[in-house]
Amino acid sequence: MADPTPSPLPEAPTTGARRSNAASLTTRVVRHGGYETRAMLGNGEQLVLAVALPLLALFGLTFTSILDGVAEHRIDAAAPGVLALCVMSTAFTGQGISTGFDRRYGVLRFLATTPLGRAGLIFGKALAVLAVLVVQVVLIGGVALFLGWRPEPAGIPLGVLLLILGAAAFTSLGLLIAGTVRPEATLAITNLAWILLAAGGGILIPGSRLPGMLSDIVAVLPSSALGDALRETLISGTMNMGAILILLAWTIAAGFAATRWFKWN
Amino acid sequence: MTTTEPSLVVESLRKDFGPVAALDGRMVRVLNGISLTAHRGAVTTLLGSNGAGKSTTLACAQGLLLPDGGTVRLLGTDPASGGSALRSRVGVMLQDGGLPPSVKPMTLLRHVARMYDRPVDVDALAKRLGIDSFAHTTIRRLSGGQRQRVALAASLVGNPEVVFMDEPSAGLDPQSRQTVFELIEELRERGLCIVLTTHLMEDAQRLSDYVYIIDNGRNVAQGTVADLTAEATSATESRTLHFTADPGLPIPRLHDAGSLIEEAAGRYRVEGLHSPAGLTEITSWWSEQGVLPTSISMEPKNLEDVFLDIAQGGTRG
Structure with missing residues (x-):
């Protein structure tokens, strides 16, 4: 007979001070971020949204004349907008849909009862968004460089900050939708918004190129703010303060609203 | 602690x-x-x-x-x-x-x-x-x-x-x-x-x-x-007695013991037992009939009975 193996079941301590059994906050957030990142990168639909569609947009804008006149070379005008689109894919649509369904299935409720907690869950998701964004920037930025993209070096640090700010704004918006409506509605809203904003939201094509009143409306959207600010800094190294303020305002407003109205179940 | x-x-x-x-x-x-x-x-x-x-x-x-x-x-x-x-x-x-x-x-x-x-x-x-x-x-x-x-x-x-x-x-x-x-x-x-x-x-x-x-x-x-x-099975509350014996015994009229029915062939149930006197009445009847039951049980209420009592109480209240 084999030796009796120790039981795998928990055992309550009978003596001594009970102490926390939680992994540290940083450990929990990093581990959950890694888990969510693997989940996003392992999901076919998410990859289409995060990589395939932005690549198509990059090729489309580079091989047509839509963006002629925005920059000296088409690729220089196209690449920043496509990176902005990547932010929207991952932080808003991808993140929103997965959070919506996690909420439906009670996954958020369950994880909130573990040491991860609600705050750790949100930080972990934000970390996963940034991790996937890094993958997207490397892949799609790499293809753009191959196609001849030459971003203005002086504008790159601000460009990185803008991508992070954009991720914060769109993550907050995605969580706001995912936390307030049914997951099917989240799916519909975030996909539709992605298509509409990609086509006419100033993200790929400057809002100023849209006709009349539409261009004024689009100018205050987060998509247009992110697209315009990224284009300006990566094409000419200039800072579009107005666009940055609009993006900040969206981040604060959506973050506040999500904190206020997000329903965990 | x-x-x-x-x-x-x-x-x-x-x-x-x-x-x-x-x-x-x-x-x-x-x-x-x-x-x-x-x-x-x-x-x-x-x-x-x-x-x-x-x-x-x-x-x-x-x-x-x-x-x-x-x-x-x-x-x-x-x-x-x-x-x-x-x-x-x-x-x-x-x-x-x-x-x-x-x-x-x-x-x-x-x-x-x-x-x-x-x-x-x-x-x-x-x-x-x-x-x-x-x-x-x-x-x-x-x-x-x-x-x-x-x-x-x-x-x-x-x-x-x-x-x-x-x-x-x-x-x-x-x-x-x-x-x-x-x-x-x-x-x-x-x-x-x-x-x-x-x-x-x-x-x-x-x-x-x-x-x-x-x-x-x-x-x-x-x-x-x-x-x-x-x-739930307090002293004043009625109990139920189950016993098995030969099938088809003549059902008597009871005074203290409530009612007796034959649920299935040879399986009898006495409901509404309120006092030891009711039990005496049943045992006397066995004696008259020359019946020695093969099994006798008087169960306490189970949790379901308790729950039903409470639920009914709630409905009445």
């Missing part, structure tokens, strides 16, 4: 939901003064029908919901402010499971274990619960009983001192049920404080050291299973 201090103390818990549109925007009082205490090394059960407030009570006890009134002390701490240190000592099995459908059981269990400093051996736990046999199937494709076992494992991987289980036997096939019940009994022996809810009397009777019957967000009865059934 002494070991006799309760792991969970809930006092006069009140929770309102709403406003509810169907009720002209009024609030609904879901919990209206629930109190309970749970100790380590014991199974404490909340028994009640659907909508009685069991899950809401658990959610408040776990700190997932903020009560509108009353207090909760979980391991000596307010769960709403206990943070990760408190959560790390408490396992939770939600009624709907809370499992992501696209993930495989072991991926989930390993991930949850990584939130703890000293988790249990995940592989051994999965083996103990029979999860290893479907480890490579996504949760979406598992049967109800298999999912329930994964949810149970997820509540235990963190090596908790207190485990909350919301309807742990719901949707289980007989074999899974047996596995889960044996596991709960073993957890009790290992000193854990187990708080579970059920709407099934049978489960409450089988597992519980202490039962709180709740209805409409209130405590309506509490005690050990023995206490509850004994209390």
Whole structure:
């Protein structure tokens, strides 16, 4: 007979001070971020949204004349907008849909009862968004460089900050939708918004190129703010303060609203 | 902290939901003064029908919901402010499971274990619960009983001192049920404080050291299973006597013993026994008939009778 193996079941301590059994906050957030990142990168639909569609947009804008006149070379005008689109894919649509369904299935409720907690869950998701964004920037930025993209070096640090700010704004918006409506509605809203904003939201094509009143409306959207600010800094190294303020305002407003109205179940 | 201090103390818990549109925007009082205490090394059960407030009570006890009134002390701490240190000592099995459908059981269990400093051996736990046999199937494709076992494992991987289980036997096939019940009994022996809810009397009777019957967000009865059934079978209340004897005995008219019927061939039931005199009347009748019953039983009420009594009382009130 084999030796009796120790039981795998928990055992309550009978003596001594009970102490926390939680992994540290940083450990929990990093581990959950890694888990969510693997989940996003392992999901076919998410990859289409995060990589395939932005690549198509990059090729489309580079091989047509839509963006002629925005920059000296088409690729220089196209690449920043496509990176902005990547932010929207991952932080808003991808993140929103997965959070919506996690909420439906009670996954958020369950994880909130573990040491991860609600705050750790949100930080972990934000970390996963940034991790996937890094993958997207490397892949799609790499293809753009191959196609001849030459971003203005002086504008790159601000460009990185803008991508992070954009991720914060769109993550907050995605969580706001995912936390307030049914997951099917989240799916519909975030996909539709992605298509509409990609086509006419100033993200790929400057809002100023849209006709009349539409261009004024689009100018205050987060998509247009992110697209315009990224284009300006990566094409000419200039800072579009107005666009940055609009993006900040969206981040604060959506973050506040999500904190206020997000329903965990 | 002494070991006799309760792991969970809930006092006069009140929770309102709403406003509810169907009720002209009024609030609904879901919990209206629930109190309970749970100790380590014991199974404490909340028994009640659907909508009685069991899950809401658990959610408040776990700190997932903020009560509108009353207090909760979980391991000596307010769960709403206990943070990760408190959560790390408490396992939770939600009624709907809370499992992501696209993930495989072991991926989930390993991930949850990584939130703890000293988790249990995940592989051994999965083996103990029979999860290893479907480890490579996504949760979406598992049967109800298999999912329930994964949810149970997820509540235990963190090596908790207190485990909350919301309807742990719901949707289980007989074999899974047996596995889960044996596991709960073993957890009790290992000193854990187990708080579970059920709407099934049978489960409450089988597992519980202490039962709180709740209805409409209130405590309506509490005690050990023995206490509850004994209390209901008080001295003044009528009992039922069952006996088996030859079939087809002439049914007598009884004065003290209520009524006698032959339920099935040779199986007799006497209802409405209020006093020892009623029993004498029955034994005299046996004597007259020359009957020596092959079996006699006078059972105390079971938990179901208690529950029905209370439910009927509630309807009348």
